[in-house]
Each structure stands twice: as C-alpha cells, then as structure tokens.
Amino acid sequence: MYVAVKGGEKAIENSQRLLADERRGDRHVNEVTLQQIDGQLSLAVDRVMTEGSLYDRELAALAVKQARGDLIEAVFLLRAYRTTLPRFGASEPIDTGRMAIRRRISATYKDLPGGQILGASFDYTHRLLDFTLAADGERPEGELSDHVIDNEMPRVVELLDRDGMMEAELPADDEPVADLTRDSIQFPAGRDARLQALARGDEGFLLALGYSNQRGFGNTHPFAGEIRVGEVAVEFVPEELGFAIEVAEITVTECQMINQFQGSATQPPQFTRGYGLTFGYCERKAMAMSLVDRSLRASELGEDVNAPVQDQEFVLYHADNVEASGFVQHLKLPHYIDFQSELVIIRRIREQIERNRGAHQEAAE
Amino acid sequence: MTMSATDESAPAGDDEQHRTATIDGYNFAFLDEQTKRMIRRAILKAVAIPGYQVPFGSREMPLPYGWGTGGIQVTASVIGPDDVLKVIDQGADDTTNAVNIRRFFAKTAGVDTTERTKEATIVQTRHRVPETPLAEGQILVYQVPIPEPLRWIEPRETETRKMHALEEYGTMQVSLYEDIAKFGRIAKGYNYPVLVNGRYVMSPSPIPKFDNPKMDRNPALQLFGAGREKRIYAIPPHTPVKSLDFDDYPFDVETWNQPCALCGATDTFLDEVVLDDKGGRMFCCSDTEYCAERQARAAGRARGDAA
Numbered sequence: 028m029y030v031a032v033k034g035g036e037k038a039i040e041n042s043q044r045l046l047a048d049e050r051r052g053d054r055h056v057n058e059v060t061l062q063q064i065d066g067q068l069s070l071a072v073d074r075v076m077t078e079g080s081l082y083d084r085e086l087a088a089l090a091v092k093q094a095r096g097d098l099i100e101a102v103f104l105l106r107a108y109r110t111t112l113p114r115f116g117a118s119e120p121i122d123t124g125r126m127a128i129r130r131r132i133s134a135t136y137k138d139l140p141g142g143q144i145l146g147a148s149f150d151y152t153h154r155l156l157d158f159t160l161a162a163d164g165e166r167p168e169g170e171l172s173d174h175v176i177d178n179e180m181p182r183v184v185e186l187l188d189r190d191g192m193m194e195a196e197l198p199a200d201d202e203p204v205a206d207l208t209r210d211s212i213q214f215p216a217g218r219d220a221r222l223q224a225l226a227r228g229d230e231g232f233l234l235a236l237g238y239s240n241q242r243g244f245g246n247t248h249p250f251a252g253e254i255r256v257g258e259v260a261v262e263f264v265p266e267e268l269g270f271a272i273e274v275a276e277i278t279v280t281e282c283q284m285i286n287q288f289q290g291s292a293t294q295p296p297q298f299t300r301g302y303g304l305t306f307g308y309c310e311r312k313a314m315a316m317s318l319v320d321r322s323l324r325a326s327e328l329g330e331d332v333n334a335p336v337q338d339q340e341f342v343l344y345h346a347d348n349v350e351a352s353g354f355v356q357h358l359k360l361p362h363y364i365d366f367q368s369e370l371v372i373i374r375r376i377r378e379q380i381e382r383n384r385g386a387h388q389e390a391a392e
Numbered sequence: 393m394t395m396s397a398t399d400e401s402a403p404a405g406d407d408e409q410h411r412t413a414t415i416d417g418y419n420f421a422f423l424d425e426q427t428k429r430m431i432r433r434a435i436l437k438a439v440a441i442p443g444y445q446v447p448f449g450s451r452e453m454p455l456p457y458g459w460g461t462g463g464i465q466v467t468a469s470v471i472g473p474d475d476v477l478k479v480i481d482q483g484a485d486d487t488t489n490a491v492n493i494r495r496f497f498a499k500t501a502g503v504d505t506t507e508r509t510k511e512a513t514i515v516q517t518r519h520r521v522p523e524t525p526l527a528e529g530q531i532l533v534y535q536v537p538i539p540e541p542l543r544w545i546e547p548r549e550t551e552t553r554k555m556h557a558l559e560e561y562g563t564m565q566v567s568l569y570e571d572i573a574k575f576g577r578i579a580k581g582y583n584y585p586v587l588v589n590g591r592y593v594m595s596p597s598p599i600p601k602f603d604n605p606k607m608d609r610n611p612a613l614q615l616f617g618a619g620r621e622k623r624i625y626a627i628p629p630h631t632p633v634k635s636l637d638f639d640d641y642p643f644d645v646e647t648w649n650q651p652c653a654l655c656g657a658t659d660t661f662l663d664e665v666v667l668d669d670k671g672g673r674m675f676c677c678s679d680t681e682y683c684a685e686r687q688a689r690a691a692g693r694a695r696g697d698a699a
Binding site: 035036038039103106107109110111113208209210211212213214215340344349350352353354355356357360361362363364365367368369370371372375376379 | 418422424447448449450451452453454456457458459461481482483486487488489490491492495518519520537547548549550575576577579580581582583598599600601602620622623646647648661662663664678
C-alpha cells in the first residue's frame with residue numbers, strides 16, 4: 028500500500044542542522060570572526076550593506092558569515108532584519124562635496140582643483156595570483172604621507188555647472204522622499220524612487236544593463252566625470268531640537284556620469300547627468316548605476332525609449348535580487364497541482380485528436 | 393487583539409499550550425502594528441472593490457519572495473491570539489512549505505494550528521481550495537505569485553491597470569478563443585481567469601480550475617496577497633465569481649477516470665503518484681485532510697459493521 032510522503036517538520040529540522048554544520052566546516056580550522064570578514068572581506072560587506080540598504084558593518088559581516096559567503100543570501104538576511112526596524116525619519120541629504128576623500132578621479136580633466144587621488148584601487152594591478160598571500164599574506168603597515176588632501180574639493184560637475192555647460196540640478200524641495208520599502212512603486216516612477224531602486228538593485232543586473240547601453244542599446248555617450256570615495260557625515264534633525272545634529276559618519280562611493288548633450292535651435296546644448304551612490308566602496312556598482320540612471324531619464328529628456336535599459340518597468344521591476352532570487356527559486360516548491368491540471372488537459376487534447384483521427388480513418392475506409 | 397512579544401515570553405517547546413508565546417524582540421505575528429494597520433486598510437479597500445488589485449507597501453519578510461510572503465503578510469494582519477490557523481500547500485498540510493509557514497506563525501504568534509479545515513478560523517493556502525466547504529466567519533488567504541490576470545497578454549503594469557479601469561477585457565476573451573482555435577478547447581488548467589462581481593477580471597492564483605467554482609458565492613472571506621508584486625485583492629463572502637468561457641464552449645473542470653485510491657472519493661482533485669518507471673501510477677486526493685477524514689470514517693464504519 029502506498030503511503031503519501033510525510034514531508035515536513037523533521038526533514039526541515041534536520042536540513043537546517045546539516046546546513047549549520049556545513050557552514051562551520053572543518054572544526055580543525057579556526058572559525059572566521061566578524062572582525063575578519065569586516066576587515067579582510069570588506070568589499071563583500073560593502074556590497075551587502077548597499078544592496079541590503081542598511082549601513083551596519085557588523086550585521087553585514089554576520090550576514091556574510093551566516094550565508095556562507097553567498098552575498099545575495101546575505102543581502103536577503105540583512106533586508107529581512109532591516110524591515111523590522113522602526114523609522115525615526117529621514118536624514119538631511121548627505122553632502123558629498125564635504126567628503127573626507129579616500130579616492131577621487133575624473134576621466135574628463137587631466138588635472139583639476141583638489142587633484143586626482145588614486146587611492147586604493149584594483150585598477151592598475153596586474154591580475155596575477157599572489158601566491159605569497161596563500162602562504163603568509165602579512166604585510167608591513169603603510170606609512171602615512173604628509174600630503175594633505177583637501178576635504179572641500181569641488182565636484183567636477185559643479186565646475187561645468189558654473190559655465191552653464193551642465194544641466195542645472197533641481198533645487199531641493201520639501202516633498203517627502205519616495206520610499207519603495209514602504210509604498211509600492213508607481214509608474215512613471217520619480218527619480219527619487221528610481222535611484223532608490225537602483226541603489227538597492229543587483230550589481231550584476233545593473234552592470235549588464237549599463238554595458239548594454241554602452242554597446243548601443245540606447246547609447247548615452249557617457250564620460251566618468253567624477254568618482255569619489257570617502258567618509259561623509261549623516262545629519263538628522265530631531266523634532267524636539269529643531270536643528271541638525273551629526274548622528275553618524277559613513278563611507279560612500281559616488282559616481283557622476285556626464286552624458287551626451289541636449290540642445291535645439293533655441294536651447295543651447297548642455298551635458299546631462301547620470302548619478303550613482305553606494306554605501307562603502309562599490310565603484311563598479313556606482314558606475315553602472317549612473318549609466319542606468321541616465322538611461323532611465325530618456326523620456327523626461329525627450330529621447331526615444333526603445334532599449335531595455337531605458338524602460339522603467341523592465342529595469343525597476345527586475346533589478347532587485349532578493350525579489351528575483353526568491354521568485355526564480357520558488358520553482359523548487361511543489362507545483363504538482365498545476366502540473367496535474369496541465370497533464371489532464373494535455374491528455375484530453377491528445378485523446379480528442381486520437382478520436383478525430385480514428386473517425387477520419389473510418390470515414391476513409 | 394494583539395500583544396507585545398517582550399513581556400510575554402513563554403517557555404519554548406509545546407506552543408499548543410501557550411497561545412501568547414512569541415519570539416523575543418518581535419511583535420505578535422512578526423509585523424509591527426503600523427504595518428498591520430496599513431495592510432488592513434488595503435484589505436478593507438480590496439473587500440470594498442471585489443477583484444480589484446490594491447497596491448500596498450509590502451514588507452520584506454524573513455521568507456523568500458515567491459514562497460508566500462503576500463499570504464503571510466495578510467494572515468499576520470488579520471490573525472489574533474484566539475485564531476486557529478491551518479496552512480496548506482498543494483492541498484496538503486504536510487508539504488515542506490506549508491509546514492514552514494505554520495511553524496512561522498506558531499513561533500511568532502503562538503496561535504493554535506490545526507489540520508482540520510472545519511476547526512480553522514484562517515486557512516492560508518497555496519494552489520488549492522480545501523475540499524471541505526468553508527463556512528461564514530472563516531477566512532481563506534491565498535498566496536499569489538502574479539496577481540495580474542492580463543500579465544501574459546500585456547507585460548506592462550501601466551497598460552494592464554488601464555485595461556482594468558476601462559473594463560477592456562476583449563484581449564483575454566481572444567486569448568481563450570485562440571486556445572479553442574488551436575486545441576479545440578480552452579487549454580488553461582490552473583490560474584484560470586474569473587470575473588468577480590461582474591466587474592473585474594481576476595487571477596484566482598494558480599489553483600486548478602477544478603477549484604474555481606468553489607470561489608463562487610463562497611460564505612467565507614477570500615483574501616489574496618501578492619508580496620513581491622505588492623498587491624492585495626479580495627472576494628467578500630457570497631460574491632458571484634464566474635470563470636470566463638463561451639456559450640458554445642462552457643467552462644468545465646478536470647475529471648479523472650478513477651476514484652481516489654485511498655478514500656474512494658470521486659469528486660475531489662486527484663494527485664498523480666508515479667509508483668515505478670513502468671507506467672505504474674495511482675491517483676489520490678490532493679487534500680490530505682479531507683482524504684484522511686474519509687478514510688477514518690470508512691474505518692469507523694467497518695469497525696461498526698464488524699461489532
């Protein structure tokens with residue numbers, strides 16, 4: 028006699044115990060600490076904070092550890108924690124013009140006020156595996172240079188702004204900022220909602236979209252006007268005080284893309300902006316984000332919308348890796364009811380065709 | 393209706409005994425009260441406009457999107473400490489996802505759970521409507537992956553919203569007609585579109601069309617939650633729900649050539665179980681509770697006869 032499989036409870040419990048065991052790995056090897064992840068896998072922590080939309084290095088490191096290095100799973104863990112946190116309000120806009128600079132480069136000017144600061148970058152490394160790291164990666168600590176970095180460097184786009192060469196930034200208004208984690212997105216989406224979706228969006232997805240744009244699916248002729256990385260102050264105005272106080276200092280990466288000019292017979296040509304911002308050091312993401320941001324402005328700038336990267340619904344509905352990962356993987360859940368429905372229908376259609384065939388043959392005989 | 397988790401920490405373990413047992417640091421039924429209020433407002437609007445998809449600020453849940461986050465949020469918003477919850481997936485109480493969601497609520501709300509449809513005040517379901525008829529006062533919460541019935545015809549939300557607003561459902565009718573032209577019948581087995589209260593075309597979620605007639609004038613409140621797509625919709629009790637069809641090609645449901653191999657039912661949706669690789673298979677009720685109940689009753693009768 029067949030007995031239906033009793034799935035559930037025990038199997039789930041055992042699976043989770045096995046998972047915890049495999050996560051720990053070989054007990055003869057020291058357990059990795061959150062400090063080690065934060066300090067030595069810091070770019071993983073940065074990515075998880077950015078896409079998890081929560082600036083907390085320790086929790087992000089914990090998520091990376093718990094997720095066994097699966098960064099999308101780590102983002103999910105952090106998001107599921109973030110969703111339960113109470114909201115005190117919105118901070119003042121951060122001022123990246125007053126950043127303690129770690130890195131600042133511009134591809135549009137050879138030299139500029141404040142100078143080019145290369146900082147720590149993979150850019151000019153030769154990608155050769157460093158076998159000394161496999162043995163003993165200890166390095167002596169770096170020496171401090173006496174060169175002083177100007178912390179009030181003008182942003183490159185502001186230089187263009189002054190000459191009217193760059194489209195003007197919209198003045199700040201008192202409208203509340205959109206929050207996709209509180210309200211469902213509506214189309215056409217405002218730029219605030221778009222930028223939030225992109226900031227939370229999957230780096231790989233945005234990278235591919237930005238790349239498609241460079242290859243001609245909606246080209247925007249981008250120049251990396253400026254990329255800057257460093258620490259900025261976060262200020263908040265508590266209702267009971269009525270003035271701004273500094274509540275935190277965070278590391279961010281900002282990319283300002285300068286794009287093809289707009290103009291007409293009456294309107295003098297100007298460059299247009301694409302913007303990218305991430306927590307921590309996520310330069311590839313910030314650049315891809317700024318390409319996609321600019322592309323999504325196609326309709327407001329009167330351009331044709333025909334490439335995927337210009338299509339708001341396509342980009343914004345599919346950028347979130349927590350949503351995408353969940354829905355793709357839900358295909359693992361049982362679908363035997365729907366499948367049975369399909370089977371019944373296909374069998375019925377096949378029977379019908381067989382019957383029709385038989386009838387034809389009889390008629391022919 | 394709700395209580396704080398922090399001051400009510402009951403010993404772990406037998407949660408059947410401790411109805412208020414929840415987990416430290418989280419609110420009753422996981423969601424904070426502000427969020428529940430927002431979701432209840434969306435539900436009220438959905439009930440007021442049967443079949444209309446209400447956008448809501450869906451939260452990120454500790455379970456993955458596509459695994460029932462919409463249904464969980466709806467359940468979390470309507471559940472109280474005295475409710476009795478049943479969770480099914482594919483009609484069964486013991487499938488892994490059903491077990492997991494039931495565990496979630498046992499842990500975060502400490503409510504009583506049951507496998508008996510009759511005892512439940514709230515039934516959360518994925519892909520089935522229970523065979524046991526629901527009664528007034530019960531709530532059936534559906535987990536919905538894609539709430540938009542027109543999505544396969546028009547991928548754009550801006551367009552489909554307009555089509556609903558203008559009651560422009562001709563393309564849906566055409567797509568059903570195309571099936572008839574191609575296959576000689578409407579070839580939709582699950583997620584078969586319905587017209588609610590004569591106004592909105594609605595996705596019944598991927599339940600088999602076998603279950604569509606159960607939605608019609610059902611005395612229970614039917615709520616639909618789509619977490620990833622951030623939509624809630626509803627069918628209030630006793631609302632007419634009609635499966636789309638044509639006069640000459642009327643709607644029909646799946647039938648099988650044999651009864652359930654376990655309980656002998658001839659009027660239930662059957663699962664097909666492959667027994668070997670030589671074509672051996674058997675059919676049995678997908679609704680495990682209904683099937684077990686019938687088997688128990690038959691066994692009781694047999695004992696009665698023997699005595």
